[in-house]
Amino acid sequence: MVVSEIPPINITARNTRIIPFEYEYYEPRSLKEVLELLDRYGDQARILAGGTDLLVKMKARLVEPRVVINVKKIDGLRYIVEDGEQVRIGALTRLRDVENSELVKKYIPALHDAVKSMGSIQIRNMATIGGNLCNASPAADTAPPLLVHNAKVVLSSVGGDRVLPLAEFFKGPGLTMLKPNELLREIIVEKSIAGSSAFKKVSRVAVDLAIASAAVYVEVEDGFIRNARIALGSVAPKPLRAVKTESLLRGLRIDSREVLNALKTIDEEISPITDVRSTAEYRRYASKVLVLDALEVAYARLKGGVHG
Amino acid sequence: MRVEFILNGRKVAVDVEPSETLLNTLRFKLRVKSVKRGCERGECGSCTILLDGQPVTSCMLLTLQVEGREVTTVEGLEKDDLFKKLVDYFIEEGAIQCGFCTPGILLTAWAGLKQGRFKSVDDVREYVANLCRCTGYVKIINAIYKAATGVAGR
Numbered sequence A: 001m002v003v004s005e006i007p008p009i010n011i012t013a014r015n016t017r018i019i020p021f022e023y024e025y026y027e028p029r030s031l032k033e034v035l036e037l038l039d040r041y042g043d044q045a046r047i048l049a050g051g052t053d054l055l056v057k058m059k060a061r062l063v064e065p066r067v068v069i070n071v072k073k074i075d076g077l078r079y080i081v082e083d084g085e086q087v088r089i090g091a092l093t094r095l096r097d098v099e100n101s102e103l104v105k106k107y108i109p110a111l112h113d114a115v116k117s118m119g120s121i122q123i124r125n126m127a128t129i130g131g132n133l134c135n136a137s138p139a140a141d142t143a144p145p146l147l148v149h150n151a152k153v154v155l156s157s158v159g160g161d162r163v164l165p166l167a168e169f170f171k172g173p174g175l176t177m178l179k180p181n182e183l184l185r186e187i188i189v190e191k192s193i194a195g196s197s198a199f200k201k202v203s204r205v206a207v208d209l210a211i212a213s214a215a216v217y218v219e220v221e222d223g224f225i226r227n228a229r230i231a232l233g234s235v236a237p238k239p240l241r242a243v244k245t246e247s248l249l250r251g252l253r254i255d256s257r258e259v260l261n262a263l264k265t266i267d268e269e270i271s272p273i274t275d276v277r278s279t280a281e282y283r284r285y286a287s288k289v290l291v292l293d294a295l296e297v298a299y300a301r302l303k304g305g306v307h308g
Numbered sequence B: 001m002r003v004e005f006i007l008n009g010r011k012v013a014v015d016v017e018p019s020e021t022l023l024n025t026l027r028f029k030l031r032v033k034s035v036k037r038g039c040e041r042g043e044c045g046s047c048t049i050l051l052d053g054q055p056v057t058s059c060m061l062l063t064l065q066v067e068g069r070e071v072t073t074v075e076g077l078e079k080d081d082l083f084k085k086l087v088d089y090f091i092e093e094g095a096i097q098c099g100f101c102t103p104g105i106l107l108t109a110w111a112g113l114k115q116g117r118f119k120s121v122d123d124v125r126e127y128v129a130n131l132c133r134c135t136g137y138v139k140i141i142n143a144i145y146k147a148a149t150g151v152a153g154r
Helices: A031-044 A054-059 A095-100 A102-107 A109-116 A121-126 A129-134 A143-148 A243-249 A257-263 A280-304 B022-029 B081-093 B102-114 B121-127 B138-149
Strands: A024-026 A045-048 A067-070 A080-083 A086-090 A152-157 A160-165 A170-172 A183-190 A196-202 A212-221 A224-233 B002-007 B010-015 B048-051 B054-057 B070-072
Touching: A031 A045, A031 A067, A031 A152, A031 A183, A045 A054, A080 A102, A086 A102, A095 A109, A095 A121, A095 A129, A102 A109, A109 A143, A109 A196, A109 A212, A109 A280, A121 B054, A121 B102, A129 A143, A129 A183, A143 A196, A143 A212, A143 A224, A196 A280, A212 A280, A224 A243, A224 A280, A243 A257, A257 A280, B048 B102, B054 B102, B081 B102, B081 B138, B102 B121, B102 B138, B121 B138
Parallel strands: A024 A067, A045 A067, B002 B070
Antiparallel strands: A080 A086, A086 A183, A152 A160, A152 A183, A196 A212, A212 A224, B002 B010, B048 B054, B048 B070
């Protein structure tokens, strides 16, 4: 059926919400082509991957790129592979792939928790892990788990690759260290071998954006915390590690009151705001509870050897 | 720009603007009116379609992105036995009020059923997170769970 035989109804802003401006559209088939396009157009271009953030922003005219580069047709950037003590995740891996991955469930349990809590099935089938990071929302749920697993990001450009710790990748709401000609290509994640991890968030309804979120990685020896890493979302301009609190946790009995006391330090490390989703005060309170809950789940996983 | 894809088993070719979403193309050019325009930001699930068998929201897809792929709406499942069973349970349970969300919910539920995802009522609740402003969800969830297991999920 060729549709030109049916007279189309004109699509206008009156009958549906359209993307209200024109742009050039590219659909490169290889990484090399993408990088060349990015090199040519720089910050005039936007990368379209899952589209679940970009198209919302374009419809609302929050961004008006002159060039849109759809990268989803590129093969070879959608993978989750084991590599020694690391797991490598291609930037175009769908959140649903991450959720269904046995490797992630076993070695990055906090990330499994996080993607399960993100959006609906429909969104998880479209959205990519690279897109979630590059969108750089303070509420990006994949960020805290990746931060506690010491993730690094591989940024590619025509000039070659550079590797950056994820903790240095975020600059602020919507802002990253990506140069205009760079593409996030891969995420390298440390496996939990000696320890385990967990992620918790509070949101208004199940598929909603986080009001606050926390990921914890913990190693425990004879009931004492040997090593702990904490990352928090939605409580600062960017997802961040609570390194001071982490250092205070080291050496404490995991089930002691001292842990609760140490968590009070989180207050000094975060700078939550009041917005449509919640108040700064509630976020301060919730982040401590979330860390405690995540700590408990991670410890239970460690003891039971069970994941998921 | 011309795009070709498979719509409900038939090859279609259609001229679209780069800025056109699949939701618009389906409704306004291909006249597939079962695909509903709801929130336009990927939250409500009313515009759900199956892309190569997986539920996605068509308001968040440019039509150009589905070149060469398989798009399924409820019209394409009319003769499918599992789909017919699902619809029967919706009728039996009274899982429909205004009907606006129904096509999207049926498609999402069908994909979950097909993949054997519903072992418990909670599995259904998690998978079928489409919004419905009328029913309060209980009957919808029950109908889907019945289709999966043959028993009511209360």
